Structures are given as structure tokens and as C-alpha cells.
Amino acid sequence: MSYKKAYNAVDLTLKYKLKLFKKELILVNYVTYSTAQDKLSALPVFDDKAFVRYLYEEVNAFYPLHKKLTLVGYFGIETMKANNRTQMVDEKGDIITDPKTGLSAQAPENGKPRDQIGTGYGLGLDYDFSERAGLFFRHRIFHHRDKNFTKDEFQGQESSVELKIFF
Numbered sequence: 001m002s003y004k005k006a007y008n009a010v011d012l013t014l015k016y017k018l019k020l021f022k023k024e025l026i027l028v029n030y031v032t033y034s035t036a037q038d039k040l041s042a043l044p045v046f047d048d049k050a051f052v053r054y055l056y057e058e059v060n061a062f063y064p065l066h067k068k069l070t071l072v073g074y075f076g077i078e079t080m081k082a083n084n085r086t087q088m089v090d091e092k093g094d095i096i097t098d099p100k101t102g103l104s105a106q107a108p109e110n111g112k113p114r115d116q117i118g119t120g121y122g123l124g125l126d127y128d129f130s131e132r133a134g135l136f137f138r139h140r141i142f143h144h145r146d147k148n149f150t151k152d153e154f155q156g157q158e159s160s161v162e163l164k165i166f167f
Contacts (some may be wrong), residue, residue, distance in 0.1 A: 005051070009034035026062040031055075034114040048083045052114075055079045062126075072124040074140060082113040093150035113147035119143055136162040 014029040032050030035041075035050040043052070058076035065071050088096050096111050122140030129135070143155040 004034050004038060006038070006040045007034065008041055020063065023064050028060045028062070029057070030060075031057045032107055034095050051083055051086055053081045068128045070126040070128075072126060072138070074120070074122045074124070074138075076118075076120045078116075078118045080114060080116040082115075084111065084113055085112050088113050089149050092149065095149075114149055114152075115147040116149075116152070117145060117147075132166045134164050136160075136164060138162075 010033050012031045014031075016027045017084050018025050018027075028058065032055075033044055034054045035044040036052045037050040039049075040128075044050070056076070056078040058074065061073040063071045063073075066095075066124075090096055090110065090112075120140050120142035122138060124136065124138035126137075127135045137160070139157065139159045141155075141157050146152040
């Protein structure tokens with residue numbers, strides 16, 4: 001069945017600065033919550049009336065080790081929950097389909113919708129060549145799984161190096 005869909009999102013960024021060992025520790029928290037549902041809404045929906053509810057939160061910490069060198073810490077978590085009007089799986093984690101059409105079955109009796117959680121954490125170093133240029137190293141470890149779609153699980157690590165020049 002096809003539905004018209006409405007989307008909502010709310011973003012929040014909080015920043016806090018404090019002294020730690022006579023240097024400034026900067027904490028930045030970013031949160032976003034978004035939904036997709038079949039009706040217009042002034043705000044995101046917080047219950048199962050939404051097809052999908054998605055929450056992402058990350059916290060970054062910046063601590064100067066030297067005038068040009070900053071240690072960066074990261075932690076993030078994301079969750080996504082779907083309702084029974086979306087694709088569902090059986091108790092084995094297999095997608096439930098309509099035997100006549102081969103398409104996803106809508107709201108099967110014992111079906112389970114998506115219920116995902118992902119986490120990540122990491123460290124990095126920022127080296128500033130000048131006020132307008134720097135080299136940024138990051139390494140992150142992550143894990144993602146779905147409580148119901150049990151075949152949807154992965155984990156890994158990623159590293160990045162960026163050269164940024166600001167004009």
C-alpha cells in the first residue's frame with residue numbers, strides 16, 4: 001500500500017567550555033531526531049504512528065595538547081525504530097513476504113519491524129599549520145545491529161586524514 005509521507009526533523013547543538021589542567025576543554029553535543037509519517041505534523045512524532053523514528057547523538061571533546069596540536073574524542077549513538085506498516089521479519093530474521101506477490105507483507109501477525117542501534121567512538125589529532133590550514137587525523141570504531149533484522153549487523157573501523165585549507 002502506498003502512503004503520502006511527511007517528514008520532520010529537530011536539531012540541537014550544545015557547546016560547553018571548561019578549564020581542565022589550566023587549558024580549555026571544549027565539549028560539543030549534536031542531537032537530531034527525525035520522523036516519517038503519513039500526516040503533516042508541526043513537530044516530529046514520538047510514537048508508533050511514525051513509519052520511522054530516527055535519533056542520532058554525538059559528543060565531541062577538544063583538548064589542546066600544544067598551541068598547534070589538539071586531541072579530539074568522539075562518541076556517537078544512533079537508533080532507528082520502524083512501525084508495523086513497514087517491512088517486517090519473522091522470528092528467524094527473514095523478511096516476511098506475501099506468497100502470491102513476493103512483495104513485503106503488510107502488518108503480518110507475528111512480524112517484527114526494524115529496531116536498530118549503532119554506536120561509535122574514536123580519537124583524533126588536529127595539527128594547525130597556521131590560522132588557515134591544518135591536518136586532521138581521526139580513527140573511529142563502530143558497531144551496528146538490528147534487534148529484529150538479525151542479519152543486519154556490521155562493525156568495523158575507519159581512519160581518515162584531511163588537509164584543510166580555509167580561504
